[in-house]
Amino acid sequence: MTGAIMYISGGRWDGIPGTDRLLAEALAEASPVLWVDQPAPIFRFPDVRSAARASLAGSTEKVAPVIERLRLPAPPLFSSRLGHSLTGWIGQKCMQAALLRSPRAIQAVVNSSPIVSFPTGTRTPKVLHITDDWLAAAELIGFTPALLRAALERNLREADVVTAVSEGLAAKISGFAGRPVQVLPNGCQRPDGDRGQTDPNPVAVLVGQLNERLDLDILESVANAGIPLMIVGPRSESSPVVGHRLDALIKHDNVDWRGAVPREEVRKLLLTASVGLTPYSDTDFNRSSFPLKTLEYLSAGLPVVTTDLPSSHAVKCSSLAIAGNPAHFVALVKERLGTRPSPEEVEEMRHLALENSWSSRAGALRKLLSASTEDKLPAYDREGHHE
Structure with a gap:
């Protein structure tokens, strides 16, 4: 595929790097990307406010060698019905202007936003x-x-292809939409070398946001068992009850909460630990998810203990252990503390990471786009015509 890809994100470029940014960066290895931020209220984000006029004119900011970023400004109360309608109109105006200004033809649009519609008029x-x-x-x-x-x-009606990150989510959306949904799971960073021959520190590590998605009973059990626990990631809880429990958790002497850490530093921290934790609670939302952290741990050569969710069974690796309750979770973590994976386990994790890299996910997505292109008119050029 030639030309650029417009990627409408469910987050902001400078937020915590998640599925959208990691997939967009992988797509950019072969195609320029026009990244579209999730709408953000102008009263909360100074950068959005200062760039509002430029955004309405379709002006973008270079954030990587072949990635341009378009901010979408939103008015106050943008999550209300009236505010949402106005936000949608503003977003369409910004995206249409960016399409016209783009120096490269847009060959495809990927939309992973729960609220932003595909740009109108594009074929x-x-x-x-x-x-x-x-x-x-x-x-x-x-x-x-x-x-x-x-x-x-609305987006299901407009989409030529629909993908989802897990089998369960694909089945749910397929039933809802009455159409096929392809599975495109989350990926991971490519393995970047040997963890070394020294035994790791007897430390468990949890990477990611601290919020209502986590099973706090499990984390409290790990802390109460005296297991050294390093937590890497910001707090983003909304419930006061969850907030109080997190306050108590990070006060444990054996808990080392690092807060938000630059992405390049996270990998270094993973290499110092013995085992990675994926302690998600058993909810409808989590059962449909595909946690990024599980594959990232394995990519770093780090064995994993996870709760029993469908996505856990989708990862076939002997270094991944699934726990059915807090006591079982603690026991599995203790088994891994201070133990270096065998050469066979290291090779298995390396192979798994290569197979599930973000580059491989981007390649799969490009194949879906190429197949869809056969039934579509060519690209939308900057004069607003189809080439």
Whole structure:
């Protein structure tokens, strides 16, 4: 595929790097990318406010050698029905202007936003990539279920191809939409060398945001068992009850909470630990998810202990252990503390990481786009015509 890809994200470029940014960066290895931020309120984000006029004119910011970023400004109360409608109109105006200004023809549009519609008037291939169970995430996302449902239905009608990050989520969306949904799981960084021959520190590590998605009973059990626990990631909880429990957790003498850490530093920290933790609670939302952290641990050569969720069974690796309850989780963590993986385990994890790298995911997505292109008109050029 030639030309650029427009990637409509479910987050902001400078937020915590997740599925969208990692997949977009991998796509950029072969194609220029026009990245579109999730709408952000101008009163909360100074950068969005200062760039609002430029965004409406379709002006972008270079954030990587072949990635341009478009911010979408949103008005106050943008999650209300009226605010959402106005935000949608603003977003369409910004995206249309960016398409016209783009120095490269846009050959495809990937949309992974739960609220932003595909740009109108484009006849390039469109992929709707569903990264989470948005219909079960109204409280987490901050929009009403009715608005999220309407946005999903609208994008499902527009999409030529629909993908989802897990088998369960694909089946759910397929039943909802009455059409096939391809599985495009999350990926991981390529393995970057040997962990070394020295035994790792007897430390368990948890990477990611601290919020309501985590099973705090398990984390409290790990801490209460005296297991050294390093937590890498910011707090993002909304519940006061969860907030109080997190306060108590990070006060344990054996818990080392690092907060938000630059992405390049996370990998270094993983190499100092013995075992990675994926302690998600058993909820509808989590059952449809595909946690990024599990594959990232394995990519770093780090064995994993995870809770019993469908995505855990999708990863076939002897270095991944699945726990059914807090006591079992603690026991499995203790088994791995201070133990270096065998050469066979290291090779298995390395092979798994290569097979599931973000580059391989981007390649799979490009194949879907290329297949869809056969039934589509050519690219949308900057004069607003189809080449």
